[in-house]
Each structure stands twice: as structure tokens, then as C-alpha cells.
Amino acid sequence: MTEKQTIAVLVALGNTKYPDLVTEHLDELAFLAETAGIKTGKRLIQNLEKPDGKFFIGKGKLEELKEYVRALGASHVIFDDDLSPSQLRNLEKELNPKELEAKVRIYDRSLLILDIFLQRAQTSQARTQVELARNQYLLPRLTRMWTHLERQRGGTGTRGGAGEREIETDRRIIRDQISLLKEKLKKIESQHVTKRKSRQNIVRVAIAGYTNAGKSTLMNLLSGSDILAENKLFATVDATVRKVNLGNIPFLLSDTVGFIRKLPHHLIESFKSTLDEVREADIILHVVDISHPYHENHIEVVSKTLAELNAGNIPVILVLNKVDVVRAQRPDFDEEASKGYYRQMGFEQVIFIAAAKKLNIQALKQMLFEEVKKKHTLLYPNYLATGYEFSFMDGGEQR
Ligand SMILES: Nc1nc2c(ncn2[C@@H]2O[C@H](COP(=O)(O)OP(=O)(O)OP(=O)(O)O)[C@@H](O)[C@H]2O)c(=O)[nH]1
Numbered sequence: 001m002t003e004k005q006t007i008a009v010l011v012a013l014g015n016t017k018y019p020d021l022v023t024e025h026l027d028e029l030a031f032l033a034e035t036a037g038i039k040t041g042k043r044l045i046q047n048l049e050k051p052d053g054k055f056f057i058g059k060g061k062l063e064e065l066k067e068y069v070r071a072l073g074a075s076h077v078i079f080d081d082d083l084s085p086s087q088l089r090n091l092e093k094e095l096n097p098k099e100l101e102a103k104v105r106i107y108d109r110s111l112l113i114l115d116i117f118l119q120r121a122q123t124s125q126a127r128t129q130v131e132l133a134r135n136q137y138l139l140p141r142l143t144r145m146w147t148h149l150e151r152q153r154g155g156t157g158t159r160g161g162a163g164e165r166e167i168e169t170d171r172r173i174i175r176d177q178i179s180l181l182k183e184k185l186k187k188i189e190s191q192h193v194t195k196r197k198s199r200q201n202i203v204r205v206a207i208a209g210y211t212n213a214g215k216s217t218l219m220n221l222l223s224g225s226d227i228l229a230e231n232k233l234f235a236t237v238d239a240t241v242r243k244v245n246l247g248n249i250p251f252l253l254s255d256t257v258g259f260i261r262k263l264p265h266h267l268i269e270s271f272k273s274t275l276d277e278v279r280e281a282d283i284i285l286h287v288v289d290i291s292h293p294y295h296e297n298h299i300e301v302v303s304k305t306l307a308e309l310n311a312g313n314i315p316v317i318l319v320l321n322k323v324d325v326v327r328a329q330r331p332d333f334d335e336e337a338s339k340g341y342y343r344q345m346g347f348e349q350v351i352f353i354a355a356a357k358k359l360n361i362q363a364l365k366q367m368l369f370e371e372v373k374k375k376h377t378l379l380y381p382n383y384l385a386t387g388y389e390f391s392f393m394d395g396g397e398q399r
């Protein structure tokens with residue numbers, strides 16, 4: 001059997017009113033695929049208000065899709081929205097007629113994100129959370145495409161088509177795994193609760209934001225840590241907490257998983273304990289990649305996700321990162337006027353920085369210091385007697 005190269009056809013629903021939006025969604029989907037190690041070859045857009053119940057796309061487009069898959073020798077078809085279990089089954093029959101040797105894998109955005117999380121998760125907590133979310137996603141969607149279960153059972157190679165009985169066995173295996181993972185997660189979480197309780201007497205600051213905004217770069221800069229920061233989506237999946245001092249006030253700073261539009265529901269659900277760092281924070285540094293053409297939409301997605309996590313009322317500093325790129329592209333960019341715009345969006349504290357270039361970090365520290373001080377005073381009313389120190393200049397910094 002000839003191994004197909006990993007190349008994907010991307011599929012999305014278009015909106016004739018906002019044609020640019022689908023391009024942006026597909027760009028992001030391509031970036032996700034690239035992060036997962038899949039090249040993207042062709043894009044198919046279907047202008048429909050809502051997906052077709054049977055195949056997600058219409059019959060005509062389906063024929064076009066088959067043509068693309070054949071011409072490219074594609075290994076994957078990736079849909080930008082979630083496929084229902086029956087859409088998945090129907091598409092699989094159409095795209096994998098028995099006479100074809102190699103299989104075309106059908107993905108949707110959720111499954112792609114789950115796969116990336118699985119590749120990236122380091123700690124046992126994160127791994128367990130992702131495995132749980134992935135199994136919950138797969139349970140209603142088991143079809144003959146899922147040969148990974150065969151491997152786990154020690155089966156061999158391809159099979160012509162799994163009968164209902166085999167799928168039922170697979171379902172049972174997945175259900176058992178789900179209960180085991182839930183148990184395991186409960187144990188891990190109980191240890192974390194104890195750890196977090198010991199943190200009640202210290203101010204907690206969480207870095208949150210859209211994926212690839214520069215959160216880990218900022219975390220490393222403020223805390224002197226060494227977290228992986230790279231131009232990939234979901235470089236960070238685990239949570240990291242560090243003790244940091246600004247002047248003479250200590251606080252805890254955390255970096256965690258980024259958000260993205262259409263984040264799988266199961267994933268948010270099972271990552272709740274990792275995201276406790278955000279939920280329990282006193283202050284959120286909401287980091288934004290200001291050089292991204294759709295950053296306003298990113299801000300909206302992040303604010304919405306924070307609200308879903310019950311973190312919507314925590315004071316936020318809006319940190320507009322990567323301003324170096326904007327300054328280079330638009331020399332006339334008026335930062336002060338622009339700040340006013342974000343204040344109108346409801347963000348009282350707004351600041352431009354470039355974490356990777358160490359631009360304006362001193363001003364950010366000042367701003368953060370003031371916020372931390374407010375919380376610290378509430379925790380330690382007598383601390384004022386010794387006085388707060390503002391001197392944390394690290395010299396030589398550019399604006
Ligand atoms: N030009 C420029 N690039 C930056 C800046 N800050 C971060 N980057 C780059 O942006 C990319 C993403 O940075 P990360 O710090 O990994 O972003 P993140 O928000 O932690 O991303 P995830 O963990 O994947 O969600 C990296 O390639 C960084 O080098 C900046 O101020 N300017």
C-alpha cells in the first residue's frame with residue numbers, strides 16, 4: 001500500500017456578507033494543521049447559511065471535494081466546524097470507497113485542536129485532561145476510521161470495514177477509559193487543591209489571551225523563566241506558576257493555555273482545573289497580538305471565554321503586544337488615540353508593549369505594580385507601615 005503524504009483539503013462555510021472572515025478562519029485552520037504537522041493544499045468554501053445536515057456541504061461541493069482529494073492525493077480533509085457523528089459517517093463513506101487503498105482521514109477543527117493538545121501536553125494533569133476530552137469527543141463518532149483502537153488491542157493493519165459489533169467493543173473500551181481518566185484526574189486535582197490553598201495569602205496574576213499572542217514570552221520576561229515560546233499555536237498547554245517580585249511586593253504569576261475561536265467544549269470542560277489559575281486570579285494580563293489583522297475578534301473570543309470560566313469580573317490589564325511590528329508597518333500609528341479606542345471597548349487599563357523586543361516593559365511593570373499593590377493592601381493592611389517601594393528599574397530599557 002502506498003503511504004499518502006500528509007496533505008489536507010480544508011473546508012469551510014462561507015458567508016457572502018463577510019467573505020474575508022472565512023479566509024481568516026481558513027488561515028487559522030491552516031496554521032492549526034501546520035502546527036499538527038499537516039500541510040494544506042486546497043481550500044473549499046461552500047456558501048451556505050448553515051451546514052447541510054447530511055454531508056455538511058452540498059452534493060455538488062461534495063463531488064468537487066472528492067475531485068480535490070483525488071487530484072492532491074490528500075490524506076486529510078479538515079472541516080472548520082464540528083461535524084455531527086452522522087455527517088462524519090456519511091462523509092467517510094463517500095470519501096473512502098472500499099476500492100481506495102489508503103484512507104482519507106476526516107477531521108474537524110475540534111479534533112485537530114485535541115490532537116495538537118495531545119502532542120503538546122507535558123504534565124500528567126494536562127495529558128489526562130486532553131485524553132479525557134478526546135475520548136469524550138470520539139465516543140459518539142467511532143467509525144472504521146479509528147484504527148488506533150485496533151492498535152491498542154494488538155490488531156493488525158487495515159480491515160475492510162468494522163462491523164457494528166467491533167464498533168460496540170470500541171465504544172466499551174472508550175467508556176472504560178473515560179471512567180479511568182476521570183478517576184485519575186480527581187486524584188491529581190485533589191493534590192492541586194491543597195497546593196492552591198497555600199496560595200491564598202498572596203496576590204495572584206494570570207496571563208491570558210489568544211493563542212500565539214506572546215503570553216509565554218511575557219511570562220519569561222517578567223519571571224525569568226524558560227517556557228517554550230514559538231510561532232506555533234498552543235505552544236503552551238500546561239500551566240506554569242512562578243513567584244515574582246515587583247519592588248518589594250511578591251506575587252504569583254501564571255502562564256497557561258491560550259484560547260482560540262471554536263475551542264472544543266469538552267476541552268474547556270476538562271481543562272477547568274488548569275484554568276483555575278485564571279479563574280482564581282486577582283488580576284488578569286490579557287495579552288493581545290496587536291499586529292494580527294483580526295485581533296479585535298481575538299479580544300472578543302478571549303473576553304467571552306473568560307466570562308464562560310466565571311473569570312469575567314476580574315480586573316484586566318489589556319496588554320497590546322507586538323507593537324514593534326505595527327510601528328514598522330505603520331509609522332503614523334497613533335498609540336494614544338488607539339488606547340482611547342480600547343478604553344471605549346471597556347478596558348480601563350491599556351498598554352502597548354513588545355515582549356520579544358523588551359519595549360515598554362518598564363511602564364507595564366509600573367502599571368502592574370499599582371494593581372498588585374491594591375490587592376496586596378487588602379490582604380495586608382499593615383504592610384503600608386513598612387511602605388511600598390517602586391524602584392524596580394532595570395535600566396537601559398527602550399520605550
Ligand atoms: N515581533 C514580535 N514577536 C513576538 C513578540 N512577543 C512574542 N512574539 C513571538 O510570537 C510568537 C508566539 O509567542 P509565545 O510567547 O509562544 O505566545 P503564546 O501566547 O505563549 O502562545 P501559545 O502558548 O501557543 O498560546 C513567538 O514566535 C514569539 O517570539 C513581540 O513583542 N514582537
Ligand SMILES: [Mg+2]
Binds near residue numbers: 216217
Ligand atoms: Mg505559550
